[in-house]
Amino acid sequence: MTFSSYIKSWGVGIKSLATGMSISMMNFWRKPVTECYPENRHTLQMSDRFRAVLTMPHNANNEHKCTACGICQLSCPNDTIQVISKTEAAEDGKTKKVLDRHVYKLGQCTFCNLCVMTCPSGAIVFSQDFEQSVYTRSKLTLQLNQPGSVLEKKQA
Amino acid sequence: MNLELRTLMQLIDEGLRANLPKFWAVAIECLSVGLALLAGYAVLAMLLIYVERKVCAWFQVRIGPNRVGPFGIFQTVADTLKMLLKEVIPINHVDRFLFYTAPFVVIAASMLTFAALPFAKGIQAIDFNIGVFYIMAISSISILGILLAGWSSNNKFSMIGAMRSGAQMISYELSVGLSLLAIVMLSGTMQLSTLVEQQADLWFIFQGHVPAFIAFVIYLIAGHAETNRGPFDLPEAESELTAGFHTEYSGIHFGFFYLAEYLNMFIIAGIAATVFLGGWQPLHIPGLDGFNYVMDFIPSFIWFLAKVFFLIFLSLWVRWTFPRLRIDQLLHLEWKYLMPLSLLNILIMAVLVVMGWHF
Numbered sequence: 001m002t003f004s005s006y007i008k009s010w011g012v013g014i015k016s017l018a019t020g021m022s023i024s025m026m027n028f029w030r031k032p033v034t035e036c037y038p039e040n041r042h043t044l045q046m047s048d049r050f051r052a053v054l055t056m057p058h059n060a061n062n063e064h065k066c067t068a069c070g071i072c073q074l075s076c077p078n079d080t081i082q083v084i085s086k087t088e089a090a091e092d093g094k095t096k097k098v099l100d101r102h103v104y105k106l107g108q109c110t111f112c113n114l115c116v117m118t119c120p121s122g123a124i125v126f127s128q129d130f131e132q133s134v135y136t137r138s139k140l141t142l143q144l145n146q147p148g149s150v151l152e153k154k155q156a
Numbered sequence: 157m158n159l160e161l162r163t164l165m166q167l168i169d170e171g172l173r174a175n176l177p178k179f180w181a182v183a184i185e186c187l188s189v190g191l192a193l194l195a196g197y198a199v200l201a202m203l204l205i206y207v208e209r210k211v212c213a214w215f216q217v218r219i220g221p222n223r224v225g226p227f228g229i230f231q232t233v234a235d236t237l238k239m240l241l242k243e244v245i246p247i248n249h250v251d252r253f254l255f256y257t258a259p260f261v262v263i264a265a266s267m268l269t270f271a272a273l274p275f276a277k278g279i280q281a282i283d284f285n286i287g288v289f290y291i292m293a294i295s296s297i298s299i300l301g302i303l304l305a306g307w308s309s310n311n312k313f314s315m316i317g318a319m320r321s322g323a324q325m326i327s328y329e330l331s332v333g334l335s336l337l338a339i340v341m342l343s344g345t346m347q348l349s350t351l352v353e354q355q356a357d358l359w360f361i362f363q364g365h366v367p368a369f370i371a372f373v374i375y376l377i378a379g380h381a382e383t384n385r386g387p388f389d390l391p392e393a394e395s396e397l398t399a400g401f402h403t404e405y406s407g408i409h410f411g412f413f414y415l416a417e418y419l420n421m422f423i424i425a426g427i428a429a430t431v432f433l434g435g436w437q438p439l440h441i442p443g444l445d446g447f448n449y450v451m452d453f454i455p456s457f458i459w460f461l462a463k464v465f466f467l468i469f470l471s472l473w474v475r476w477t478f479p480r481l482r483i484d485q486l487l488h489l490e491w492k493y494l495m496p497l498s499l500l501n502i503l504i505m506a507v508l509v510v511m512g513w514h515f
Binding site for chain 2: 006010013017020021023024025027028030031032033034036
């Protein structure tokens, strides 16, 4: 190390230290980004792409859009979804496959969104309701269609 | 109205001397001074841990402890209670005597240094005529405790931590000593009370201007390294050595190391405030008599604590800004940068004192 480079290293060192200190001082005066969680429940802003639990939206007449095609079950990488269908007699005399139970195991889900992306009728979505902790594992097995719900009639 | 702590002390002293024989009055006073220092030590440590956590949180754009009590002020009280109730886990194959002695060595060293600080006008437990020397000597005993802790733990991480600590403390002690020496040259005394008295009109950092300021900065860097914190926390180095020299300690023994670490921060800031920033003396500017008069109304212990906490804030600022140094970088910084500069600084100070170029 030559003498001139030694002198130079002093300058470089002091300059870089001053830069670091000024940056942390800038951060010191910023507003904290942390939120106090249980208190801010009512004003909580979740980010758009956050996925917490799979849900099947129902309209006011207790109707959903699931046709029980089973594509979500097929596309699920880890067997989280089980679509249980039943056959029913339709008005014109033919038999028709309808949804009996849409079983979703929250404890097994990796929230990959493949089921929602492949669903042809847009029957399932991920909600942002993240408060899903329960005391027993069996409670993590959910039925997504509400009892007594039927397939929504196509708009004529 | 006099807000100085000294008036309270004098009242107590007169009351005791009037009602008791001299021996018992002195004995009770000695005991209560000791108790007050111990209590102050513990309370300051708790306060410092809270301050550290809050300031750290603000630097990281967080909120920090905010659940226990308003703004989380009882967080460290709760932590201390937890620490006191925890079990001291016996470790197999340690050198038992040294293992259990080490935390006491560390805490005794920092306690003895703490006792020598002049906290306010007339509030100083130990006032030697070699005060600066005493502080330097006694504060370097804590390195012995750290080395013992690392050695007796019979653990490679602890040993590496202790060895790093040894290299670090011995190196940085030099800069601390040399930078304090610059001020000792300027003032011509080592007695802390006299040092403070000489700064009544103007603090040493202004009296000695350039060399005093350089000494101040070197002292802050080297003193910060002595406390094993911030970018100089190699002896603990969580990510490399679990917790370094105190890996094997639990319960109150760990608590002692923790307490000593935070109090050392206070002690380093306290010495810096005493030697460079006028100790408990208010800020006086020669010529501005009105300003000086107003400043005298603020009690001296508030001046001292304000200066100390300002310096502690600087140390926290550094700690939460820079990444940890490697051991070779650490030694580079001391032996190639700080030490030559402090030696040069002493030369400048000598010229300044001889030529009378100071204020």
